[in-house]
Amino acid sequence: MLGFFLINKPKGITSHDVVGYLRRITGEKTIGHAGTLDPLAEGLMIVAIGREFTKRISEFSKLDKEYMAEATLGAISTTYDAEGDITPSNLPLVRGGEVGLPTPQEEDVMEVLQGFVGKQGQMPPIYSAKKIKGQKAYNLARQGKAVELVPVPINIYEIKLLNYRYPLLKFSVKVSSGTYIRSLVHDLGQKLGVGAYMSGLIRTTVGDYKLEQAIDLYQIKSVVDLHLVI
Template sequence: MDGVLLVHKPAGMTSHDVVNRIRKIFHTKKVGHCGTLDPEATGVLVLCIGKATKALQFLMSETKEYQATLVLGQATDTYDASGQVVAQKPFQGVSHVNAVLQSFVGSQEQLPPMYSAIKVNGKKLYEYARNHEKVEVQPRSIVIHHIELLDQHDQFITFRVQCSKGTYIRSLCVDIGKKLGYPAHMQKLIRLASGHFRLENCFSLEDIEQGHYHMLSLEEAFQHFEHYVVEDAQIVYHGKKIKSDIDHQVVVCNQEGQVLAVYGPDGTGYLKSIRGLF
């Protein structure tokens, strides 16, 4: 079984838990995911199975879309509802919520949560946090493309955000709270999209176990990428370069439309093979 499977990850499972479950269902160890989701988050988890695992690095979409709910008046050490409360402030109302949300649109530096899997000196941040060890955390460059207020009721704010890969929505919730004058944490998170892969096209683990799913072929998974068609597929099979002034990665296909490889510029007027997908 080879292909790309869009899973609707449930709350309470790590992304690796989902990978293990799919490995058991399909009786294969060759399963990998294209971008992790926090255990309590739900939504789009893109999995590559079998030969499609060769495509993992190319399907880790640069743009993500989420729906999040934050709570004003309470901060936690993990920045979400699973953590210990570290600060509180009675909620006394809030205004200009939409203006504050819009102030986050654009390029910026974001400080990731201490409870995250980012590595510093070969050790994950959450390992430092659990051991109460101090470590300097560097901010990361992110982009908020679009943010929209969906609902605001008392201390609860729900919004939709489209952002760059690597953005921590937990940190965004905390930063929004700060601008509104309150400690805050993220209560709920749904990943609505990872690149072109959307939640409405995902399948629950229960559906998959019962055989109710559609496995995307590499041709379907790469349909939104730029394609380069070769007349002689042997060029690709042998990893030969292709003369071209294209200055970015392309998906190389044969004349029947079958995806063969991903090629990229070598800087000398040729495209070189980055990864064969056959």
């Protein structure tokens, strides 16, 4: 059972948990993946099993990705998602130079979303695995230490509003590798003037590989014809 596999990660576990589970059922210790999904997120992961294949995992790690995301407006989170401490937003509603406007209308949301399309620098979440002098940012944040991050160059190729009924907003997005959808949602809330946090995320595509091709994590033991990438 060696090779590259398309795995459908369920919500509620870490990417490390996925690797640990595969190690237990395969007996293979050398396992890696081509991109982390947070516990809140679900969807497509490309996993390499066996040393010969983990050496080549970088072939997939820089591929573009597509997601379906859910944002909850009107509140903010310390982690930019539902895993953090959530508080109602106290941002003043400021749009178009006016204060105290009503909740964002669909046209407001669509306009702000389209404003994110293109190359830009994105600030990673404080609670992220970005390294600062050898330490992960989330470890520093949990210790109450200052976290000094710098914007990361990303590209948002396409973004589409799928559904909006305040406070819930759903959209699809195609992005370059390294893009934090949590940060995108946080920035969306800031621009709309109401605050927002990511309440759901599904990775649907990595490069040319689709979630529909993937196998559910816990079905691997009973499936003979596993979905090999190459």
